Each structure stands twice: as structure tokens, then as C-alpha cells.
Amino acid sequence: MLKSTKPPFPSKTKFSLWFLRSFNSLLSPGSPKQIETHPSHSHQYNCQKYFLFSFLNENPTNRRVPKQVHSHLLTTASFSQSVRLFNALLRCYSVCENPKDAIFLYQQVQTFYLYLKFDSFTYAFLIKACASLADLALGKQFHGVEIKMGFESHLYVQTVLVNMYVESGGLIECKKVFDEMPEKNHVTWNVMITGLAKQGDIEIARFLFEGMPDRNIVSWSGMIDGYTRMNRHREALRLFRRMVADVGVDPSEITLLAILPAVWNIGDVKMCQLIHCYGLKRGFLLSDIRVMNSLIDAYAKCGCIVSASRFFEDISMTTRNLVSWTSLISGFAMHGMGKEAVESFERMEQDGWKPNRVTFVCVLNACSHGCLVEEGLNFFEKMVNEYRISPDIKHYGCLVDMLGRAGRLEEAEQIALQIPCEISNEVVWRILLGACSFYGNVKMGERVTSKIMETEKRYGGDYVLMSNILAGARRFADAESLRTLMEKRNAIKVAGSSVT
Secondary structure: OOOOOOOOOOOHHHHHHHHHHHHHHHHOOOOHHHHHHOOOHHHHHHHHHHHHHHHHHHOOOOOHHHHHHHHHHHHOOOHHHOHHHHHHHHHHHHHOOOOHHHHHHHHHHHHHOOOOOOOHHHHHHHHHHHHHHOOHHHHHHHHHHHHHOOOOOOHHHHHHHHHHHHHOOOHHHHHHHHHHOOOOOHHHHHHHHHHHHHOOOHHHHHHHHHHOOOOOHHHHHHHHHHHHHOOOHHHHHHHHHHHHHHHOOOOOHHHHHHHHHHHHHHOOHHHHHHHHHHHHHHOHHHHOHHHHHHHHHHHHHOOOHHHHHHHHHHOOOOOOOHHHHHHHHHHHHHOOOHHHHHHHHHHHHHOOOOOOHHHHHHHHHHHHHOOOHHHHHHHHHHHHHOOOOOOOHHHHHHHHHHHHHOOOHHHHHHHHHHOOOOOOOHHHHHHHHHHHHHHOOHHHHHHHHHHHHHHOOOEHHHHHHHHHHHHHOOOHHHHHHHHHHHHHOOOEOOOOOOOO
16 A cells, blocks of 8 residues: 655646656666666665656646556556556546557456456446447447356445446346345445436436435436436426425536426516526526526526526626627527627627637527628638638538528539539528529429429428419419329328417
């Protein structure tokens, strides 16, 4: 076990840089300087081990760091001397961009160091890597290995195993492991409940939630988030009210982020205001920019763009981020306030923020609904030429919609024809067909309908819209023929619905 005394190394602020500079000289075996500084071989090894262990713990997500340590351990044949150091390296790989490196490391060490005894942390990190990869087959193999090694009743390993099965879609296996666990703690219950809720198995998650011995904020937040993901917003709100009013559990930032989508989907302005007041009281709106941004979005989608704008202005300039600006611009866009959206975009650029593709979708949408055609075309040109962002189907859709609303149908058709084949779809042509219907352009409507039929023939709305265009031009026989063709092809017409 390493001693807790202060090691003879630089402070944490200078540690990583110092390590990079002296990595090779300090850790090279047989270095004269090393021998002079550390006359005891045992002390020298302990220092090296502590050095590497600290370096890994300080840089868990930096992919270069574990690669450096891995390389050193291989060249010095040091893997066999510390399973703790091996586990630290394994942990880094399991949370990096490519968790397969953790599996490769295990296979490598298992091949060349047969006498290295793995412990519970080893298998927990390996199973976590399988969860990140969503590799159910590989996870089952490690399940078998950990049982063989005697960890079938180990609380930590089995909890990670439950999480792996949930994340990989093995719902039957995760329930079996959960039911057979002789001991469960809060983490086990929460992993099972939140995992099932996230995967859409909300009824079983609710059953377990109601039977949980002692629920905490993670349990409540996981269930609320599950209902929101399943578009069961009223049930999410009922559970939120029960948590706060009946049980007396204080929401966390995560809870607020989970409930706000349900609030704006229902359009409950009063609930939005209550959450705003609660966030101010608890200090969430001063410490978590994610909650602030979600509240801007919620106010706008509940129809209170004035409240959204006022709340945005209350956020300090040093706290705002690109999402804050994008949420504000998106709010102005959905309320048809194109001028305000454009002004906000310009203010954002003046403050030094670089817009991304989502920001451009929002401002183009605002220009479309605000009839600001020239401004929209300028923004599209700026996105491509100045910011070097390749437009996707959403940007093209906004552009076609903007030109179509303004009656510039020929330009809109040319834009639609220029969309690359790999991203083109029928949605853009449907937007243009709607514009043809509004302006009564029969010839273009026929061309657009032909384009749509090349990829999609089963959507009844296209037939109905084109039929109405033909009927408006008094071509009743052609309109009737199109209706007949729709019935012959058994095209689906989605029934109208109301949110009330």
C-alpha cells in the first residue's frame, strides 16, 4: 500500500508538464541520474509506480496519457508488478473515445503475464468498457469470466454488470442478474431503474421504483426523465409534483433538466415560472448554465418569448455560452420575430462567439418566418464561405422554405435541385410543394410531385395536396385521377389530431 505522505514531486499544477519533459529520463532503467537520486531500488520502483498512477488519475480522459504509460509498462516489463497500476490504465481506456483499447490491454496482459492476479476492479472496468461499446456478446463473455473468478456475489461487479446489460439491450439478462444479487445498494437500484426507463421499458422501471426500499433524487430524476423520453409528459409532471409536494425531496439540476422538456411540451407556463423561482432560490440558475439554457428554451416554447428574452438578459455575459445564444435565436424564430433573431445573431458575433450549424439553422428559420429573404441568403453564404460549415438537409430546407414563402419558387426549385444526392430527401420537395399550393403553381407542382414519387409513394398527404392544386386550377378530372391513384397504392393519410 502506498504511503499517504507527500511525495517528492512537483505540485499538481506543474505535474503533467514536468512529467512530459522528464518521462524518458526518469523512467529509463539503469539511468545514472536515477541511480544517484534513488539509491534504493525498492524506493525507486515505488516512486515510479506512484508517479504513473498519479499521472493516470489526473488525466483519465486524455487518450495520449494512457498510451504513454502503456508503452512504458511494456518496454520495462512492469505489468506484472502492480495490478493496481494495471487497473488504473484499464480504467482510463474504459472511459476514453475507444473502449476497445481496454479489451486489447486485458488480452495482451493475459497472454504475456499469466501469473498476474486480476481483482474485482479489473472485471468492473472491463464490463464498463463493454457497456460503452454496447457489445452484448462480449459482455456475456466477461460475465462468464467473472463468475469463474468468484465475483458472482460481488456488489460492485454485479452492479456494473446490470448496467452493461441495460446499456447493451440485454433486458432479460439484466433482470436475471438483478434478481439474483444477494445484496443491492442505492447504486444498484438506480442503475436498474434509470437504465430501464432510458431504454423505454418504463412500466417495469416504475414497478421497481415503487418497490425500492429507499428512493433518492437519482431514482426520482431517472423516472421523470424516462417518462419525458417516452413523451408521457403529464405523467412526468405528476411524478415531479409527488416528489416535491408529497415526499418532500428537493429537485437537483438533473431533475430540472429532465422535467423542463415535459413542461414546454404541455405548455405549462405556471410550472415554468415555479421552476424558475425554485432555481433562483436554490442557486441553480447561478451555478448551472445548462438549467439556464433549458429555461430560456422552455419559456420560448411555452409562448413567453418576453420572459425568455428577459431571462437571457439577466444572465451575465461571462456566463452565457453558444447554447444560450442559440436558444434565444431559436425562440425568436419560432415566434416569427426574424428581425430580433438577426440582431441577436449579430450581437453574438460581436461578443466573440462562433456560430455552429445549429445556430445557423435557427437564424435561417427565423429569416424564413420573418420574410427576411436577403438576410437569409447572406447568412447561408456566410455559413459556407466564412465559417466553412457544409450545409446539411436542414439548412437547405430552411432556404427552400424561405424562398417558397416569399413566392420565389423558381429559385427555391433550383436550390432543391442542387442538394447533393447523399443528403437529399423528400421533405424538402414537400416544403416546395406546399409553396406551389399556396401560390397555385400547377406546372411546378407536377414536377415537384414527380420528384417526391421517385422516393416515396405511400404518403397520402402528397397526393391530396397535389390534387387540391389541380382542383384549384379547375383540372377536376386530373385531381380525381390522382385521388384514385392514391387509393390504388394504398397511400396513408395521417388523421388530424389536437393537443387538447
